[in-house]
Amino acid sequence: VQLQASGGGLVQAGGSLRLSCEASGRTFSNNGVGWFRQAPGKEREFVAAISWNGGSTNYADSVKGRFTISRDIAKNTVDLQMNSLKPEDTASYYCAASFRGTAGRSASLYKYWGQGTLVTVSS
DSSP states (O other), X not given: OEEEEEOOEEEETTOOEEEEEEEESXXXXXXXXXXXXXXXXXXXXXXXXXXXXXXXXXXXXXXTTTEEEEEETTTTEEXXXXXXXXXXXXXXXXXXXXXXXXXXXXXXXXXXXXXXXXEEEEO
């Protein structure tokens, strides 16, 4: 399955962006899907994940209450709504599909990765 992430851009602190991850090649309706991010000079970190049926979600503490992950099985997409953005949210954001159907936090659980979409939050 190929994943395409989109929706990144430049936004002021306090603003919002909505990222979207679209699958092609085959459906990822049986897979958990996660979002990860990597800032320059830093390691990749977990952001959020959603289970195969959307019934379970998982968030990093740093984004809990500000970000919301959701999926549209019919459209084969997973979105990440990001509100109250902070400069420290600046990073390239990657979506990934898991080996499993659960909303895991570890990158090792994810088999398919999309290219990153850059989010820049200005202060």
